[in-house]
Amino acid sequence: MRKAMIPGSFDPITKGHLDVIERCSQLFDEVIVVIMENAHKKALFDEHERKEMIEHDISHLSNVRVEIGSGLTIEMAKKLGVCAMIRGIRATSDYEYEVQIATANMMLEKKIETMFLLSKPEYSFVSSSTVKEIAMFHGELSHFVSDNVAAKLKEKY
Ligand code: PNS
Secondary structure (H helix, E strand, C coil): CCCCEEECCCCCCHHHHHHHHHHHHHHHEEEEEECCCCCCCCCCCCCHHHHHHHHHHCCCCCCEEEEEEEEECCHHHHCCCCCCCEEEEEEEHHHHHHHHHHHHHHHHHHEEEEEEEEECHCCCCCHHHHHHHHHHHCCCCCCCCCCHHHHHHHHHH
């Protein structure tokens, strides 16, 4: 049985994340979306709010579940017994950062692969940060997030 995890901060989940999760669910028997802390970002939603939003958006995917992680992502991967960690890559600007993390993780545990899925063109410039900025100025969110996430963002701002 092939098990993969998708780590990220998901603050909040976007349609770009969801696309990667859906595609990943076709490639692996089981997929675990793991909410991790990004030390470089201050989160708008707490982990439980983020988990609820992801669970709502993935309710149609029977082989995907969500967990809240802690510590190093590679340690979570070992604990969960996954063979791969999947990250979405949008523009080339993501590449350098992703290679840095993937290489560090490879040095910490070479048996777990990091694999990249290329974002669909329509989502290549969608990020949680952009979405929060649009929400802050009450812009239209339907292209970027689900109706449920859009409602939660509106509550925050
Ligand atoms: O969605 P993001 O914010 O790009 O996700 C980044 C994340 C949370 C996956 C990354 O910051 C992370 O793995 N954090 C946990 C600590 C860790 O393992 N850092 C990488 C080792 S160099």
